[in-house]
Amino acid sequence: MAAFRQQTEAQDPASNTGHQSGPHDDAIDRRSFVPAWTRASQPIEALAQNWRLIACVFLPFAAGFYLSYLFRNINAVIAGPLTAELGLDAGQFGLLTSVYFLTFAAAQLPVGILLDRYGPRRVQSSLFVVAACGAALFALSESFLPLVLSRALIGLGVAAALAAGLKAIVLWFPKERLPLANGWMIMLGALGAVTATTPVEALLASIGWRELFLFLAAITAACALTIYLVVPDAPSAEPAVNKETVPGLRTVFTDRRFWRLAPLSATSIGTAWALQGLWAAAWLTDVERFDRALLVRHLLVMAVALCLGALLIGWAADRLRNRGISLRTLLGSLAALFIAAQLALIFRCFSSSYLLWAMIAAVGSGTVLSFAILAEYFPKELTGRANAALNVFHMGGAFALQCLTGFVIQAWAKDHGHYPEVAYQTAFAINLLLQIIALVWFSLPRQQSLTSAIRARRYSVTSASESVVRFGMKKHTTPNLAPHPQTPFMRCLTCGSIRPLGDRLMPMVARPAV
Known part of the structure; x- marks a missing residue:
């Protein structure tokens, strides 16, 4: 079939230029029919391939980034019932919420190295298991220290959410589609902050904060399993770059x-x-x-x-x-x-x-x-x-x-x-x-x-004026009406350059008379 398509795709040059060749018209029609059918099937195959990439690569990592944003902002909604039940003051609750950022920040550089070595599928799925354990521990905690530990585990577990998603996009999507894919990734992830408002408030009123975190732990574990089973391995694995x-x-x-x-x-x-x-x-x-x-x-x-x-x-x-x-x-x-x-x-x-x-x-x-x-x-x-x-x-x-x-x-x-x-x-x-x-x-x-x-x-203009007077040229100077090129000073103002200006300000002197 492939050989047949290659043979039929070899178009007669005369057919592309509108050349009339009477005895061969029927042959040209027979040859041009199959390539038209082939070309019609190519967009369908490309569309199916795009949907496979979206379903198997983009959406699982977008779901992970969505959960990371949800965990980041959820404490603002559960602050009231959580502090009332466990008797936390403002300092304790501030430390409890902010420890998420601490472990998230500490993991950034190691996560980058692991993503380059093992790929986003393995790193993201493994870390999301840690996040699921942290959410379950948060739901079962009865005092301040277990809450801090569980919140730290959540921050560590979602530390690769955005980086893994962007890495997967670079590996699997065409280069010309990267800005669009990155924009949608961030947009969908930020919807987690939207979910951490009215929807979380509705669940909080019906099931309570402990059951809510158990529910989030189950979703996080399911997301980790989906990423591990659905997302394919990276097309090309890069070796370790410790020396670089x-x-x-x-x-x-x-x-x-x-x-x-x-x-x-x-x-x-x-x-x-x-x-x-x-x-x-x-x-x-x-x-x-x-x-x-x-x-x-x-x-x-x-x-x-x-x-x-x-x-x-x-x-x-x-x-x-x-x-x-x-x-x-x-x-x-x-x-x-x-x-x-x-x-x-x-x-x-x-x-x-x-x-x-x-x-x-x-x-x-x-x-x-x-x-x-x-x-x-x-x-x-x-x-x-x-x-x-x-x-x-x-x-x-x-x-x-x-x-x-x-x-x-x-x-x-x-x-x-x-x-x-x-x-x-x-x-x-x-x-x-x-x-x-x-x-x-x-x-x-x-x-x-x-x-x-x-x-x-100012110094250059003053020096130029003194030079003109010294050489007796002041009486004969006339305005120079020729168009002036943009000076280094104006380039500095428009571009905001902070490079040394000593070698660029030398030409800025008054022009002599023409």
Whole structure:
């Protein structure tokens, strides 16, 4: 059959040009019929292959990333019944929730190495067994320490959720479809934050938090089994790269640009995750005095804002980048807007807090910009390790800020079962101060570059004027109306370059008369 298709697919050149060959018309018609049937079957086969990839590769890993987002944000909804049953204070509950980020961050670099060595199917399925055990232990815990241990196991078990999914997409999907597949992966995963609002509240009211975590443990175990049985092995297994991994990480951690970006990304995105994962619900309960229905409605709006924020930030970055606005500028603007939203929240400048909390949640998808900036800093062979290194700061920052907020709030005594407003304002102000320092540190090279350029510009113009006067050319100078090329100074202003300007400012002198 294959030989027959190859023979019939060899078209007569005359048939493609409309050449008339009377005696051969019937033969041409017979030859052209089979290739048309073959070409018609090719889209069907391609469509079937795409659906197999979606069903056997994309959806299992998307389900895993969905569960990781659900586990990350679920404590905000179960905070009330959990603290009431076990008698936890704000500091203990903050540590309990934030330990998820601690183990998640600690596992990032080892997970990256394991994914390269063993493939996403084995790593993800094995770690999800750990997550299922952690969820079951959480449901059976009767005191604070077992809860912390089980929450740490959950964070460790879902540490590879996003990285394994992206690795599987790279291995199995065509290169030209990677951006679309990655966008859908993140979008579907962020729906876990949406589920951790109204749907979880409905299950909580009907079965309780213990049965809810047992249910999640069963789903996580089923997801691990599905990934192991359904997902095929990687098309090509890469050998261990131990000798290359250490120099690669050393290159990332010794780059000054990485250390300019990491503090701002960690404090801004980490604060957004910490607030959405826990302290937004506490603020709405203790400060705004919202009931459960209104509280869950706010959390739902924040979760939807997180999903839409990823799409909006990616679209804005693409549009503004084409107009000469760099990703660094956009990230700095996003951080400044985030700081302004928190200031408005702390001082309660608006009667309705929907918009402010939606803005805060949307900043949690700012990783779209951070990882894109890293891709500009490092070559392709280092981008994966650079992303893992930055993700350590994201998760570590979320852990530290979430835990710090709880200990600060705990310094105040409860008033009729609620912490006072000043406790939250103080804790949020500390986080805000850290973000302002990180933003100044991030913007400092550009400010220094612009200041140096302005001073050099003034000095060069003054020196040129003195030279003209010295050589007696002042009387004969006329305006130069020829079009001026863009100067290095203007390139500095538009591109935000922070390279040394000494060798670039030499040509910037006044032109002599023509």
